Amino acid sequence: MNWGSARDFFAMGGYALYVWGSYTVAALCIAAELWLLRSRGRTLKRRLGRNSTSAQS
Amino acid sequence: MSEASLAAVFAAVIRRDLTLAVRRRSDVFTTFFFFVLVVSLFPLGVGPAPDTLRTIAPGVLWVAALLASMLALTRLFAGDYADGTLEQLALSPQPLVLLVAAKVVAHWLVTGVPLVLVAPLLSLQFGLPSDALSVVLLSLLLGTPCLSLIGAIGAALTLGVRGAGGLLALLVLPLYVPVLIFGAASITACASGMAAGAHLSLLGASLLLALALGPWGAAAAIRIALE
Amino acid sequence: MVGKLWKYASPQAFYPLAGALAPWFFAAAAVLGAIGLYIGLWLAPTDFQQGDAYRIIFLHVPAAWMSMFLYVVMAFWCGVGLSMNTRLSFMMAQALAPTGAMFTFLALWTGSLWGKPTWGTWWVWDARLTSELILLFLYVGFLSLHAAIDDVRRADRAAALLALIGVINVPIIYFSVKWWNTLHQGASVSLARAPSMAATMLLGMLIMALAAWMYAIAVSFVRVRAIILEREAEADWMRDTEAA
Numbered sequence: 001m002n003w004g005s006a007r008d009f010f011a012m013g014g015y016a017l018y019v020w021g022s023y024t025v026a027a028l029c030i031a032a033e034l035w036l037l038r039s040r041g042r043t044l045k046r047r048l049g050r051n052s053t054s055a056q057s
Numbered sequence: 058m059s060e061a062s063l064a065a066v067f068a069a070v071i072r073r074d075l076t077l078a079v080r081r082r083s084d085v086f087t088t089f090f091f092f093v094l095v096v097s098l099f100p101l102g103v104g105p106a107p108d109t110l111r112t113i114a115p116g117v118l119w120v121a122a123l124l125a126s127m128l129a130l131t132r133l134f135a136g137d138y139a140d141g142t143l144e145q146l147a148l149s150p151q152p153l154v155l156l157v158a159a160k161v162v163a164h165w166l167v168t169g170v171p172l173v174l175v176a177p178l179l180s181l182q183f184g185l186p187s188d189a190l191s192v193v194l195l196s197l198l199l200g201t202p203c204l205s206l207i208g209a210i211g212a213a214l215t216l217g218v219r220g221a222g223g224l225l226a227l228l229v230l231p232l233y234v235p236v237l238i239f240g241a242a243s244i245t246a247c248a249s250g251m252a253a254g255a256h257l258s259l260l261g262a263s264l265l266l267a268l269a270l271g272p273w274g275a276a277a278a279i280r281i282a283l284e
Numbered sequence: 285m286v287g288k289l290w291k292y293a294s295p296q297a298f299y300p301l302a303g304a305l306a307p308w309f310f311a312a313a314a315v316l317g318a319i320g321l322y323i324g325l326w327l328a329p330t331d332f333q334q335g336d337a338y339r340i341i342f343l344h345v346p347a348a349w350m351s352m353f354l355y356v357v358m359a360f361w362c363g364v365g366l367s368m369n370t371r372l373s374f375m376m377a378q379a380l381a382p383t384g385a386m387f388t389f390l391a392l393w394t395g396s397l398w399g400k401p402t403w404g405t406w407w408v409w410d411a412r413l414t415s416e417l418i419l420l421f422l423y424v425g426f427l428s429l430h431a432a433i434d435d436v437r438r439a440d441r442a443a444a445l446l447a448l449i450g451v452i453n454v455p456i457i458y459f460s461v462k463w464w465n466t467l468h469q470g471a472s473v474s475l476a477r478a479p480s481m482a483a484t485m486l487l488g489m490l491i492m493a494l495a496a497w498m499y500a501i502a503v504s505f506v507r508v509r510a511i512i513l514e515r516e517a518e519a520d521w522m523r524d525t526e527a528a
Contacts, residue, residue, distance in 0.1 A: 019397075022393065029389070232450075235459075242464060
């Protein structure tokens, strides 16, 4: 076990800015990518849903 | 219709392109003066301290050559693409690779050679030692054809595309990086008294590679654009 | 048996397959990521030289590996598409590119944040970071070229040619930048002489790399499904699937 306390963990030996700066941006990138993909899918479903109903009518 | 020899066709294409370029003289001069202008802007931005200028001179000359060469690339195929000549070239019995190579040679003669000739003069402005002048000449002589050959691929890929100029820059500048590095390093080496031979050999090697792959890639891209 | 796999070369067949597989890859990514982070952030010992700043390596190295790996895979599918004229290959290349670009950006960002505490500067023009930067330009160029051409078929093929030219160039660029760097070597710091790895550190890094790989596959599968939907919207098989 490396860390004495939760505070030590977040402090990362003084390098908190760099370490957490990296991990947060990584999390943001992944979240953004997934969110963009989801919204792309939603737009598509909406557009295709409209097309198919109009094709049927 | 007799089949003209490859050499004759090669020469004919060069002749045609040169004739067209001479008629549109503005193209030639724009590239040339752009080069001179960009090179002149750097001291204004960086300050006239001679040591600084001497240090940055190789890089400045080379980056300016890159940018000037790139500016001219959009005109390499665009005119022929617009009026249908390119399609005719692609349909002709001679290999498109050869015809593309001829066009690139003509393009280089018109846009690259003036840069090569004026660069030694400009390097004097930056205080480069006089024995570096021959290396400036040689490195650009070897390098500018590379730029034209590699750039031809980018020009062919972006034919008729919106915003082709900026996109061309984005596509082609990363590919120029090795040529830039070898070229600028050769001048720096010479200016600091070391041998430039290794760098120039690498430039030569880049040229050979560009000669082998450039026209082929550009021809492939033209066929894609014409489909 | 292998013969039966060829049917997945059609968008119509691949669409449901990708849809079925993607959740599994996401799950694998999540599990491996959790384990990797646990090892990297919690278990692995503090480095003697770099302190806890080295923990960025668990992001930086996997991101850098993936950025290069995805580019090669993308170029592979581009080559397949150009030679065999398969639509799905081009779609797959388009699906991989944004993720590859994302990993490249992440590699640059984490590399920079790692550099500041270890070398004292936010950016170093060393061979790897510089080549990584150029790789980002190559990705962006690929995506921009495709976006700029209206005709999808021409866009696919032009971008594919560009990717193939890029993949030939990447080793050349790397070599030239490395050489340029040794020529101008002022600072003697070499990039992340990765702390000679304790076993835990290495394990954490490999697991994170695997997690990144699973994530990339999952995301590309989802994206390629979106691309298939966008392009094949008029196809008959589309009307039949519950997708619409």
